[in-house]
Amino acid sequence: xxxxxxxxxxxxxxxPVPAPARTSxxxxxxxxxxxxxxxxxxxQPQRSFFTSELIALAGGGSGAVQRELRSxxxxxxxxxxxxxxxxxxxxxxxxxxxxxxxxxxxxxxxPADVLREALAPLQNExxxxxxxxxxxxxxxxxxxxxxxxxxxxxxxxxxxxxALAPAEQRLGRPVSPTLYTVAEFRHRxxxxxxxxxxxxxGHTLPxxxxxDAFLAAG
Amino acid sequence: xxxxxLDNLARIGQLKAExxxxxxxxxxxxxxxxxxxxxxxxxxxxxxxxxxxYNAAHALSLAALRWHGYRSENRYLVFQxxxxxxGLEPAQWRVLDQAHxxxxxxxxxxxxxxxxxxxxxxxxxxxxxxxxxxxxxxVPQEPA
Numbered sequence: 001x002x003x004x005x006x007x008x009x010x011x012x013x014x015x016p017v018p019a020p021a022r023t024s025x026x027x028x029x030x031x032x033x034x035x036x037x038x039x040x041x042x043x044q045p046q047r048s049f050f051t052s053e054l055i056a057l058a059g060g061g062s063g064a065v066q067r068e069l070r071s072x073x074x075x076x077x078x079x080x081x082x083x084x085x086x087x088x089x090x091x092x093x094x095x096x097x098x099x100x101x102x103x104x105x106x107x108x109x110x111p112a113d114v115l116r117e118a119l120a121p122l123q124n125e126x127x128x129x130x131x132x133x134x135x136x137x138x139x140x141x142x143x144x145x146x147x148x149x150x151x152x153x154x155x156x157x158x159x160x161x162x163a164l165a166p167a168e169q170r171l172g173r174p175v176s177p178t179l180y181t182v183a184e185f186r187h188r189x190x191x192x193x194x195x196x197x198x199x200x201x202g203h204t205l206p207x208x209x210x211x212d213a214f215l216a217a218g
Numbered sequence: 219x220x221x222x223x224l225d226n227l228a229r230i231g232q233l234k235a236e237x238x239x240x241x242x243x244x245x246x247x248x249x250x251x252x253x254x255x256x257x258x259x260x261x262x263x264x265x266x267x268x269x270x271x272y273n274a275a276h277a278l279s280l281a282a283l284r285w286h287g288y289r290s291e292n293r294y295l296v297f298q299x300x301x302x303x304x305g306l307e308p309a310q311w312r313v314l315d316q317a318h319x320x321x322x323x324x325x326x327x328x329x330x331x332x333x334x335x336x337x338x339x340x341x342x343x344x345x346x347x348x349x350x351x352x353x354x355x356x357v358p359q360e361p362a
Contacts, residue, residue, distance in 0.1 A: 157316070157339035161309035176316070179335035195331055 026108040033060045037068045039109035040172055041078055041091040042101045048081070048090035049172075057172045077101070111135050111146050111171055112205045118167035119150075119207055122159070127151040127182055128214040129207035136203040145176040148207070149199060151185045151214065189218045223302045224288055232295055233288040238357040243281050247351060250277035254344050257337075268332045271340040272317050278347045279303075279314070285354045294318055304350040306343075313339040 026035050036058035040049060054069065055062045069089055072078035079092045092098060107113075112131050119129055133147030134140040146168075150160060157179050164175045180188070188196040206212050227233045250273075256262070257270035279296045282303040283289060290296050297314040300306040317340050324330035 155335075156342070157313050157335045158307075158309045158342070161312040162307075165308060176319075178333065180333050181335070184333055193331070194329075 024108070026113075029108075033058065033064045033068055035109055036060060036170065037065060037072070038101065039105055039114075039170065041072070041089065042098075042105040043110060043171065044173075045091040045093065045098070045102055048088040050083075050086045050088050053172075054089060057169065059169060106138075111167075111173075112207065114167045114170050115146070115148065115164070115175070116207050118164055122152075122155060122163055123208055125152050125154045126208050126210075127153070128185070128211040130199075130211060130215075131205040131207055132199045132202060136205050138203075145174050146171065148175055148177045150177055150179045151182055152179065153181050155179065186218060224286055224299065227295070227299065228288060232292075233283070233290050233299065235287060236284075236289050237360050238284050238287050240357050243284055243357050246277045246281035246284065247348075250274045250281060250344070250351075251348055253277065254341070254348055257341055257344070264332045264334065264337055265330055267337050268317070268320075268330065268340070271337060271344055272321055275314055275317070275340060275344040275347060278344060278351050282347065282351045282354065285351070285357050287358075300347065304347060304354075306347065306350075310343045310346060313343045 030038060037054065040054060040057055049057070051066065051069065055065045058065045069078065069080075073080045073089065077092055077095050077097075078089050081088045081090075091101070095101075115129075115131060119126065128149070128151040130149045131146070132149055134144045135146045140146075148164075157177070160177050160179055164177060168175050185196070187193075189200075200215070224233060228235045253270045253274035257267045257274055259267070262270075276293055276296060279300050280289070283296055283299050286303050288299070290299070294315075297311060297318060300311050300314070301308070313336070316336060320330070320332070320336070
């Protein structure tokens with residue numbers, strides 16, 4: 001954001017370049033590998049990961065991931081402990097910017113953002129998508145599932161699982177989707193179904209643009 | 219036939235190795251197919267269709283596991299082994315995973331809140347499992 005607007009016009013006409021892809025805030029600040037590694041370590045600061053686990057979850061080259069880990073450890077942002085011949089990395093809660101990094105990760109690389117990105121291709125078929133449960137409440141632990149409620153008349157559950165798979169990989173945690181048709185959702189809403197009532201009364205985060213309007217229309 | 223992921227699961231005690239028997243395989247396959255057909259009757263309640271589809275998927279998945287020479291009393295593991303026994307895609311096996319959790323939750327909380335998306339997906343996945351299990355053919359004979 002802002003990059004195009006502040007750039008001065010080129011001094012001489014050039015061959016038109018293809019429009020740059022929209023740059024996310026996370027892309028502006030961190031490389032792809034850094035995003036994955038920071039997202040894992042500071043997205044689940046209470047969890048320690050062993051190296052091969054981080055490499056698998058980050059999905060980058062093992063050399064690139066190990067370089068990031070080394071500099072995070074050397075800078076004191078992450079701690080390294082050895083269990084047998086395994087190296088365990090964890091976000092360092094004593095680092096001076098620990099809380100800020102957790103906040104940055106939560107805002108830019110957290111479950112809601114990763115899920116929004118994963119669900120973006122299905123946006124036109126989704127009437128609503130909501131993050132709820134312990135992750136939305138921020139009382140989640142390393143093993144908590146990420147609970148998502150989806151409303152669509154056309155999507156199948158298999159399509160949903162396939163779309164969510166990259167998000168699960170990036171977040172290192174399973175996502176549990178519940179998929180309702182519009183009629184099923186409205187019926188439960190009207191009937192005061194305990195699951196829906198409790199869900200809507202609790203902390204939730206919308207994952208698609210139309211979600212809030214859909215819920216308000218009920 | 220060598221099937222190392224299943225072997226590994228047996229080695230760590232997740233599955234039991236037991237040579238397959240044609241009669242047992244046929245029985246499981248038939249039981250699964252009958253329930254799968256019934257699960258598609260739209261006149262039944264969604265809850266009943268869920269039960270039928272779940273039990274169909276389990277019988278068919280167990281048939282495939284038995285064909286490969288293993289068994290398990292743990293339903294979750296029977297479903298999980300489908301990626302190895304029938305090459306089921308992750309998105310398909312996750313449907314059965316959700317069904318399994320929902321069924322367990324219903325047993326503890328006494329309330330089964332089933333949605334159509336899940337039941338329809340379970341039926342599609344169970345159909346895929348049935349097709350691939352039939353395609354396995356007669357159970358392999360023990361090497362003499």
